[in-house]
Amino acid sequence: MNPFPTTSTNTSPTDVDHIQLLFTDVAGRLKTLEIAASRWNQVQNGGWTMDSSVLLGQGGPGHGDLRLVPDPDTFVVRPWRTPSGRTVGLAFCDVLDDRGNPFAADPRARLRHAVAGSEARGQRPVFGVEAEFYLLRSCDTRPQGPPVDTGGYWDLVEQEQADEVCRDTGDALEAMGFTVLGHHHEVCAGQREIVFRHGDALVTADRLLLLKHTARTMARRRGMKAVFMPKPLAHLYGNALHVHVSLRGTDGEAAPLFHGADDPQDMSALFRQSLAGVLEHADALTALGNPTVNSYKRLVPGSGTPVHRSWARHNRSTAFKVVGDGAEPGSTRLELRSPDPAANPHLLFTAILTAFGDGQDRGLKLSEACEEPTDTLGEAERAVRGIVPLPTDLPTALRALEENPTVREALGDLTTRAWLEASRADWNAWHRLVTPWEVDRYLDAV
Template sequence: MTTDLVPDVDFVQLLFTDVAGRLKTLEVPTARWAEVRDSGWTLDGSVLLGYGDPEHSDLRLVPDPSTYVRRPWDTVSGRTVGMVFCDVVDTAGRPFAADPRAVLRKAVEASEARGQRPVFGVEAEFYLLRPGAPGTAGEPADGAGYWDLSVDEEADEVCRDIAEALARMGFTVDGHHHEVCAGQRELVFRHGDALTTADRLLLLKHTARVMARRRGLSAVFMPKPLAHLYGNALHVHVSLAGTEAPSKALFHDGDDTDGMSALFRSSLAGVLDHAPALTALGNPTVNSYKRLVPASGTPVHRSWARHNRSTAFKVVGDNAVPGSLRLEMRSPDPAANPHLLFAGVLAAFADGQDRDLKLSEACEEPADQLDPAALATRGILPLPTDLPSALRALDEDGTVREALGTLTTGAFVRNSTADWAAWHRVVTAWEIERYADSV
């Protein structure tokens, strides 16, 4: 959409994201669109930061008309709604330091200054659940398994609704399939530039929730919604292409056994070096660490592989197709703020390149099945196993902290620490059952 057009809808939702990665919005009548597009809208910085801060209380939303989409579903009363992502600026008109989209845009610009254009893709897992007992996330909407063709198509219809809605918003939907556990699904859309992919992941989550609710189900992206089943992963795929035309696949080297260029190896070494801090960004909630446990189908060590699917960092792609070679990060979960996670990854790439870090040997067997001596011999360290450990790693990582900025990092750590403190004030049903009559 160009800036001189008026949206053909009744209302426009101005979208932005807070530090935690939650979509926020202000909705305006279309009659106000031109004024808001040109002048923006005043915003209290606490909405982004998660806490009041007089120094950042007077910000402004500025719509990015290039991101406009018409929402492909109407309201219950038949009204039409458009959606547009906004940038957040301060009183001087500069990008707000804790606007996640601004943080990622800055990281992309730094990468492009190196002649490297980031390409990101995501695979987000989620559960489709029916209403369950009070205090639970619900019950799986089907009993199917990994890639199963189910005869009960109710949950399939929700995925079709999601795919069609996303396609009408301009996504290229590659496909959807059943994941390992009952009720668990995955929908994949086409990779793209970093900012577009991060924005679209948030739209995917919102659209999935709306489409599921319209059929009486819930689309649940929390990392570990059901104690007895696998958690939800967010697999992040990333590669670097040259900025000059014709663009070159910078991660590929046809003479290398694994097809990996020296740039890819140093970039991956940077990610392994900064993996603890990246874990805080990729696994930002108390619930995230109910998923990141050994023998749970989830990687818990700082290792990489070319063929081992249980590793945290996997090199994927066909050596015969240079542009397909990429890094797949398998430890993050859908609670992550993709803008901040992507920015952290690009900072780790750059640090690995600048220090010419040497990549360790691949680990082609499950690392959590190796004994401590074997792990030590290979130099394989664990990822953080709880939120406080991950937050300490983020706070102590100068490279990632600089990429996010002091204000963003401080807000992120502050909010996640508050969640951890709140969790420790909760008395769970498990504790009551275990201790009420026995101590």
Template sequence: MPLRSIVNARIAMSAGISPADMDYIQLLFTDVAGRLKSLEVPSSRWRATRDRGWSVDGSVMLGEGDRSHGNLRLVPDPDAFLVRPWHTPSGRSVGLVFCHVLDADGEPFAADARTRLRQAVVRSQARGQLPVFGAEADFYLLRDTQPAMAPTDNGCCWDLVDQEQADEVCRDTSDALELMGCTVSGHRHEAGPGQRVIVFRHGDALATADRLLLLKHTARTMARRRGMRAVFMPKPLAHRHGNALRVHVSLSGTDTEARPLFHDPDAPGNMSTLFQQSLAGVLEHADALTALGNPTVNSYKRLAPAPGAPVYRAWGRCNGSTAFKVAGDEAVPESMRLELRSPDSATNPHLLFTAILAAFWDGQDRGLKLPGAYEELDASPSEPGGTTCPVGRLPADLPAALRALEEDATVLAAVGELAARSWTARGRADWHAWHQLVTPWEVDRYLESV
């Protein structure tokens, strides 16, 4: 990022700049799939847009072909305004503001994922529980030149590499996120060649979901500026590590003490009864959560059986093959948390976080018992013809996950029937399209052998 842009952004933020002071403002919202959408207006139109909103067709939210919900309205949330910390190529300043989406009656649109999450947080607070979320998204930095899909370096987990242009992308991204109010804890090399992760500080559910989308957009922008691609696809490279989205969740009290509710010094492993019930709820609804957390055909290439792949419907503290992990230092109460290891960045984080909270409540309300931890480090899920795995597996493909979502009343109620219907329709369309293709692997394997 040019130094001038960073300096200008710092000056703008310190001066308390408003949307009207920008050259342009991008009105941000997400479709059901979790992709950032935007409408850009000149600053001269800001006040009118803020007061009256802007109409948008429901097919933009629900997917092409579904025009049953027209006349939606974007209403900017001034409290969610951000100064974009880089200028356009011609030097213009751009502001960002997330929007509420209202229906024709002026009510929150039923399939607006940010609204669903906001409502879930309110419901959680009414139970005396404040959700705290963190997210770590892996991504590959690939060269935007020939040969295509070539990683920027040959490093592996935590390596210090000498190809520093990739580090510069992470630094540019970290600077930009900091300027948008997102505290970056650090960045490092992940297990695959050219694979990185930028870790930002945990926070409330809505802010964390928003920041994850901004991270993806910002990393892609900064990578393009340096002749690279930031790729969040779950499994972009065959025979290489996939890109995970590790979601960290805990609950704290809503009183002034904000006591960490997942920690109990007198309980086994310091896991409070509330923590155990919440985790049991997540295990109960793990298959439906997989449909939301792993929504593409490609997602299940990453969740294929392999050492360290998080495919077990189980929890542990040290087992890399379990989908859920209890993390944190037992001596630091506020660090006790649940880590979901199976999701990937193709998810809509607002919908996924909403469903996680619903699974928590179901476990708490029903007093579900938590099964024991699974710590068989050398175990791997059985292949066809092999022995039966002692614990269940997550769905092995997208259709199985979508069926689980449709059969899970708790998760369906949380995300809403309209969003769930759009989600499953999109997933089945992708699955159908995939099966119309003839891949190079099939040609190589069968062209002359059958």
């Protein structure tokens, strides 16, 4: 029996007890201000003032106070109650500056601007995501416990605790208006994936953040921990965030623009230019899709993860894969297989659309597909085919972003500077850390 009945579409913000007003900082962390529902109309009309450092991660002259203004179209009722039985609503907010304009470093505003640019070309972006995560047993003595089951890829397992978390999560998401397509066991013990229906860019990015929050909540209610960290367990594969994207026309027909009926790989000329743009900007995209020190523990040769700038139609180890059934034109799309769940989806989607537009504007030519795992090719052969390594550590990726004027312009100077400063602070903190591995290896050996 579904413990989370579908919320009525007629539910008003004033029908709940409290409302969590949601927004994200530059890093993609979900932030909130909670208000009593009785204050909804006042906050919707007048907003709520907050310090810009909440978004930027640091203060700065000239940024001043910002204003949160809830977007009523995003309001949903959280289908689980508080421990004391209260009902809570959720609504995403726009972040405005002191002049009432969209704040330059609001990730949702950057994505909305990028979508507007695509629509001006007659192209409506459609995004879908597949977020992998681990379900670990709670442990009082250390941050992470062991996986909750011993299953493997798409296995039917007898230990149903993890299935129950996925069922709880799926039911809760359905009650909030998602269309949950299914869930399955991923490659490693305790690793899962829940997939919801694709949609508009902003909706999909918002919903990915709600999925992560909901999965963590449902896991905790059953004495487990849902972990979206890119590489939480050294001996097992990491968590990926596969991003699917296509373009449709903005007219009434909304025709798929990526399908090419006469192309041997079912790709339109527009798709080829868009993919060429993504390849052109792949290093900067890596900084946004793999934003933590830990991200690069997942992206290592021989692990089945993409470590080279290449694309394919059938090779699942490539960074960029063309997906779709030629008999269904609407299914033709690009899958980015490198990103991980630590990414800020709003900024990553912004950069992808920017790369698409740049490839189209410059008429970039697409290289040949690489259907073999790039790890099996010699360095000389990769060089002949124009296949080069993606960034292998955070500083290299950040340098690529800093040196990419096209992506920087799309993110905005303030967003880019805040991103770089926060990421480099993370790297410096890691770089100063002396790990147990180093002590074991070098204490008595050097």
